[in-house]
Amino acid sequence: MKGHWMLVAALVVCALGTMLLSARPGFPGGESALAADMQGPGEQGYRLLMLVGHTKDVSAVAFSPNRKLVATASGDKTVRLWNTETGQAERVLAGHTKGVNCLAFSPDGRLLASGGDDDNVLVFEVESGKTVYTLAGHKKGVNCLAFSPNGRLLASGSDDKTLRLWNVETGATAQMLPSPKKGVKAVVWSSDSKQLAALVDDKAAVVWAEGQ
Numbered sequence: 001m002k003g004h005w006m007l008v009a010a011l012v013v014c015a016l017g018t019m020l021l022s023a024r025p026g027f028p029g030g031e032s033a034l035a036a037d038m039q040g041p042g043e044q045g046y047r048l049l050m051l052v053g054h055t056k057d058v059s060a061v062a063f064s065p066n067r068k069l070v071a072t073a074s075g076d077k078t079v080r081l082w083n084t085e086t087g088q089a090e091r092v093l094a095g096h097t098k099g100v101n102c103l104a105f106s107p108d109g110r111l112l113a114s115g116g117d118d119d120n121v122l123v124f125e126v127e128s129g130k131t132v133y134t135l136a137g138h139k140k141g142v143n144c145l146a147f148s149p150n151g152r153l154l155a156s157g158s159d160d161k162t163l164r165l166w167n168v169e170t171g172a173t174a175q176m177l178p179s180p181k182k183g184v185k186a187v188v189w190s191s192d193s194k195q196l197a198a199l200v201d202d203k204a205a206v207v208w209a210e211g212q
Contacts, residue, residue, distance in 0.1 A: 056074050
């Protein structure tokens with residue numbers, strides 16, 4: 001498979017295992033992303049889509065749960081939604097005042113969350129592109145996002161050494177979990193939505209359980 005010729009910094013496979021999405025910020029052409037349909041027509045068994053439109057490096061990529069849309073985040077302060085059949089941009093989501101670092105679709109695909117260097121988390125309605133919530137509270141840039149599998153909570157990790165849990169229905173802060181020493185770089189939920197694991201700057205993993 002040809003496309004990127006240098007380091008790939010973001011790589012995502014859709015839930016069905018049939019599409020591959022990649023981005024490589026910090027290198028020539030980093031303002032574009034690649035989507036490969038592993039079941040598409042082609043001599044090598046895949047169809048390659050180049051997603052071009054951002055004006056600065058693409059920093060994060062995400063598939064919608066039904067794989068019909070791809071979301072890309074960029075240092076140009078925008079999020080773009082792309083049609084995976086055509087490779088065309090369906091809409092541009094704006095609202096961040098600095099670069100966007102991370103993305104997460106809700107389990108039902110109705111919402112898309114983005115976190116940026118402006119310390120905010122924005123929650124968009126995918127169908128309309130409207131901003132549902134601006135979640136303010138972090139004191140430094142937001143590095144990672146994850147919706148709980150039951151769709152009730154959104155976790156956001158930041159360089160301010162905290163992990164925040166937000167009520168998806170109301171947009172209110174549900175809980176703030178302190179990181180031991182460093183900023184939170186990645187976060188993942190357990191399948192039952194009762195535990196959270198996070199990667200922090202000092203290369204340690206931290207696990208929070210319900211009731212802690």
